[in-house]
Amino acid sequence: MNRNYASSLISYGIVVLFTLGLSSGLKAQNFEKLKDFFTIYPNKKAVERDSTLYLSKFIAAPVVSYSPETNFAFGTGAKFLFKFNGSGEETRVSNMPITLQYTLNSQFFLYSGFEIFTNQEKWVIEGNILFQNYPRLYYGLGTNSPESAEEEYNYYQLLVEPIFLKQAFARYLFIGAGVRYNHIYKTEIEQGGLIDQERLTGFDGSTSLGAEAAVLYDSRNNVLNAQNGWYLEFTRGEYFKALGGTHNFDLTRFDLRHFVKPFDNNDDVLAFQFVGRFTRGGLPFSEFSFLGGSEIMRGYREGRYVDRDLLASQVEYRKTFKNSRWGAVAFAGAGDVYNHVENFQFKNIKPSYGAGLRFMIDKEERLNLRFDAGFGRGSNEFYLSIAEAF
Template identity: 25%
Template sequence: MNKKGIISFSLIFIVWAQFSIKAQNFGDSIKPCPIKSLPELFKKKDSVLIVKPQKNNFFLIIPIIGSQPATGFSYGFVTQYTFKGKKIDDKYSSINLGATFTEKKQLLLNFKNSVMLKNNNIYLSGDWRFYIFSQPNYGLGTDIIPRASKDDDFDLNALKEPMNYNYFKFHQTASWEVKNNYYVGAGVHLDWYTTITDENLDIANGQFTNHYNYSQKYGFNDKEYVVNGASLNLLYDSRDNQINTNRGMFANINYRFNPALTKSQYASSVLFMEYRYFLPLSKYNEQHVFSLWATGQFVTTGNVPYLNLPSIGWDQRSRSGKGYTQGLFRGQKMVYLETEYRFPITCNQLISGTLFANFTSASDKDRDIKLFQYIQPAVGVGLRILIDKATRTNLIFNYAWGRHSKAFYLNAGESF
């Protein structure tokens, strides 16, 4: 999307937000509507959605049928268990388990946890994965896509460097509340990449790839590598509901140390920072929400393997970088910003929508590409269908446009 398109989208975004808030405020002041969720409309046992609502918890199984740039057509399932303690002030927790198979013969197994224990005094956050994966790489830095709108002949596919590999990830942190909403904790992290095949690599004929050149320069085995470490964490969480937040703030600072435990490893450290902010825009209907999500990830000392460098789409929920394929932007330093306006469409809150925009910047120290020297934007729209009233869980559909790129997403739960 060119500069004029982004400006036009921003203006529409602002006008629509103001109109929607005023219309909803007027409607709410006349006649409030009872909230309805999808299961109340479909009671059949053979429904596509299998929902088992219980007191203070909610279990969901949904089939996954969709398409994304990194996977192509995919199918599988996602289960989500949302629960909370018996006290009124207890916050909701969620555990997700998913399995997906794609037309590119990828197998994706995911287990995610974001759990509050002992009256919100302990916060657990985990991201466990096993992937039999294939993904093209495009090099480092966000300058790989030209920002000039006149480059209509630009073909992103020409930059693809296809790769196949297996990936095992185990990231788990535990934090303890030291003051109201403030947490301190630690974590363990393991990233293991095996059977890496660089399809465009042909050493005999002098054909090299970004992954191979990077691995050779920094002494990594281009067929297999592992990064393991421990982290210290500082957290602040005042969100009213982590499943679908209407108000509050979340901030996280994670500093990870990766020691050299074997001869094939190199010591390094990585700083990760995250900030989320949620502001209700209407005093009558808190579904009108302005939200902000910002992350920064920086290799602060040493070097990490190519596939372990900061990149889009590899956050815990794999939601960053909408509009672009997973892993398209990668670098030693990366900053990501996303803003979203969430609004009701129907009075009973069954259907709601979103307008969003995001920006990504990544560096490449080998070519002296600085952070924020090149910024890649994207914009998009989304539709939400309420599937559980108590937890405010939505089935979400997003469509996003980036520069020379676009993508559709189907998920359960908000992006952030």
């Protein structure tokens, strides 16, 4: 799922202690002790009696993360990794993160982006829950908005988006539906500024409430850090005033990913992603497409370019080092926003490229702490977070 609503900000773990420990050459056994200090195993006794059960993990710790949109963020976070009783190797690990943070930019947010597999993956339940006060920068609409137009606006947001998908026709194919509620309120803009002059519909707040149909194909071997497989999610949402919203519009999204190991003698991974977001009708300002962030188009601040539609792609090479928790990545991408995707022009495509370091904090789940440096056209940004960008 395309989680543009702050998923790029999610991080958990005792980053400061990890960094200090790494820099001082923390031994492997001491690192495991440090990790276990912040980990609770809810079904540990049951696993001791029945070794076929998955050992669930509830990781709770102080949080330190960084992205250009937030500056440094501090708080508490938790991540629940589990399987339902009766699930074996055929069922992938369910992932429920919860993060509460306050940032140096005077922001706060509470977020959970969950992906739950029932027994034998008969059902997938996924979605987002977000509550935040999130100041954002705005430069105007369109692919040619100037840097000099920068201004800040503030708002509160409550987003709830659960989607229920049932396995159908094939092992990794799921079909389902859900609802999406996106409420923007207590907006603050610069008097006489660009937003005040343009006064786009919904600039002073909006409520989007609609029903979504969804199709998911997910054959990834690991949800947190895939080494092989395909991922394709397509959602189509219809939003109406009759349901309690403030605007009538529709929203179409897709997210296509592929992961492959190019060499047999190591665990390196080549990863591809292609995403699209298309809107039609009288949508409010909050539902426009925002380019940039720490997931795709790294190097651009989220929302540096804004318009109704978006297309973006990226490729990433993930290098691992034998007998080490360390890794490195190199990535490149391209994308742009459009008033209508039919206005696509190659000359306007924005480049994105960069590199990063990885440190594996959980070998069993292949969960990485990541640091990325991204570069775009006339911009560069740095990201500190947990798990891969996609």
